Amino acid sequence: xxxxxxxxxxxxxxxxxxxxxxxxxxxxxxxxxxxxxxxxxxxxxxxxxxxxxxxxxxxxxxxxxxxxxxxxxxxxxxxxxxxxxxxxxxxxxxxxxxxxxxxxxxxxxxxxxxxxxxxxxxxxxxxxxxxxxxxxxxxxxxxxxxxxxxxxxxxxxxxxxxxxxxxxxxxxxxxxxxxxxxxxxxxxxxxxxxxxxxxxxxxxxxxxxxxxxxxxxxxxxxxxxxxxxxxxxxxxxxxxxxxxxxxxxxxxxxxxxxxxxxxxxxxxxxxxxxxxxxxxxxxxxxxxxxxxxxxxxxxxxxxxxxxxx
Ligand code: ACO
Numbered sequence: 001x002x003x004x005x006x007x008x009x010x011x012x013x014x015x016x017x018x019x020x021x022x023x024x025x026x027x028x029x030x031x032x033x034x035x036x037x038x039x040x041x042x043x044x045x046x047x048x049x050x051x052x053x054x055x056x057x058x059x060x061x062x063x064x065x066x067x068x069x070x071x072x073x074x075x076x077x078x079x080x081x082x083x084x085x086x087x088x089x090x091x092x093x094x095x096x097x098x099x100x101x102x103x104x105x106x107x108x109x110x111x112x113x114x115x116x117x118x119x120x121x122x123x124x125x126x127x128x129x130x131x132x133x134x135x136x137x138x139x140x141x142x143x144x145x146x147x148x149x150x151x152x153x154x155x156x157x158x159x160x161x162x163x164x165x166x167x168x169x170x171x172x173x174x175x176x177x178x179x180x181x182x183x184x185x186x187x188x189x190x191x192x193x194x195x196x197x198x199x200x201x202x203x204x205x206x207x208x209x210x211x212x213x214x215x216x217x218x219x220x221x222x223x224x225x226x227x228x229x230x231x232x233x234x235x236x237x238x239x240x241x242x243x244x245x246x247x248x249x250x251x252x253x254x255x256x257x258x259x260x261x262x263x264x265x266x267x268x269x270x271x272x273x274x275x276x277x278x279x280x281x282x283x284x285x286x287x288x289x290x291x292x293x294x295x296x297x298x299x300x301x302x303x304x305x306x307x308x309x
Contacts, residue, residue, distance in 0.1 A: 004130070004162040005171030005220070005244045008066065011275045013262060014046035014139070014155035027147040029280055033153045039238025043263030046193035049078050049088045052157035053135035053234025054095040056129050060131065061096070065160035069098035071161075072127040075119055076104045077111030077134045077267040079189075079274040079296070107177075108187075109295025110157065111267040116291070116303050117175040119162045120214040132173060133159040134267035143194035152236070154263035155281045160269020173210030173288075174220035176301060180205070183298035203240055206294045208281070210234075214292050221304045225249050228304075229287035230277055234294055235259035235269035244292075256282055266295065271303050273275035283307055 019042040020031035034040055054075060061068055074096075076089035081104060085116060089102035107114040112134030119130040135157035144150050165171040183205055187197040210233065225248045233241050235258055236292035246253050258269070265272060270291050277283040285308040292302040 001124045001168045002164055003171035004120040005161045005165035005305065005309060006160045008060040008062065008064025008161040008273060009275055009278065010056045010063060010158045010159050011112070011272050012055035013272070014044035014050045014052070016045045017047050018043050020151070022163045023151060026268060027145070027150060029147045029151060037239070038151065039259055040151065040263050041260050045155050047137065047155055049080065049161055050091045050095065052106055052137070052155065053088055053092050053133045053159065056135070056157040056159040057096055057131055057133055060159040062235045064163070066129055066161050068098040071100045071129050071272045072097045073100055073119070073122055073130050074102035074133065076102070076106055077107065077115045077132070078136055079106045079108045079111065079139055079266060080136045088135065089133070094160055101154070107295070107299040107301065108297055109236065109264070110270065110293040110297070110299040110301040112270045113291050113293045113301035115175055115301050116160070116162070116172070117177055117301065120172045120175060123162055123164060128163060128245050130162045130202065131159060132162060133157060134271055135269055136266035138195065138266055141158065141189050141195050146194070149197065150194050150197060152264050154265050156262055156265035156268035158268045158275065160271060161279050166309055170246045170306050172303060172305045174217040175303045176216045178207065178209065178213055178300040180298045186298065187296040203237065205298055206212065206236065207243045209298065209300040210292050210296050211247045213300045214248055214290055217302045217304040223288055223304065227288050228254065228290045230254055230256055230283045231290045231292065232256045232270050232274045232277065233292050235273055236264045
């Protein structure tokens, strides 16, 4: 099967910084409690999905040295679109000056990895350049008076350009998409409402599904956990990441994290963490990189790739 690889990566975050200390002024909480229970120090708030998504997409196209007009498809993962319809991806397509098909997908915090999986299939089927955007503005659906959720979320976007690799050994090796709808009520947001969740149970199930999805893509690619140079997990809670890494038997230092300064940005969290890891040398050419996301649904997705163009 023809492979796809990431040829460009771009990110954007909300302009306003909201620290734990800021939250502690209006909520019965503290910086110490939030850092100890989640690892989050601050989050970024503001912007629409269109603004953040288009900003990240432009940077990804620039890095990929690809013109928007040459894109074959735009996939936008979001569970917090600016409107019920049209899709955010249609507006991003227009904003970029692209001339291709565009659609949104909602797989909550697993959505970016779902998008990579669908994009890869389109490359295998003959497309040359697919833009995958992950963007969420969870702050609009957060009850800022509820200390159990307000501490967790932020706004951001990440985008990648997928194209066939110039070296045949680079690119996506295996992917997995899962859904456990029996857990749908653990984490939900109704029309006109706010995010509500059973945090403890989400935590437990998240670790389980992250580990099983990771093992599945490793087995499909014929790799073992120690072969993985970098894990890019969904950025919900540092303790979830620690538990999953421990169960996988991969040293914690190999996990890319950005949640300390972004909070949980849902669809954007994996590309944001990937960008940070590429910048700090945590991901290098030739590395086996494992992306693994989980979220409301309960959805889960993983992708294993050999990094490089
Ligand atoms: N500050 C201070 N105290 C708090 C706060 C707060 N912000 N929030 C809750 N507490 C209190 C609780 O009321 C409770 O008090 P009690 O013992 O008197 O009842 C105590 O702290 C312990 O609360 P727990 O809920 O047991 O705390 P826990 O260690 O489970 O941490 C947390 C809560 C951080 C939410 C954790 O469960 C978690 O991260 N779960 C996963 C959530 C998640 O990942 N959600 C997003 C999924 S991705 C997506 O699809 C959007």
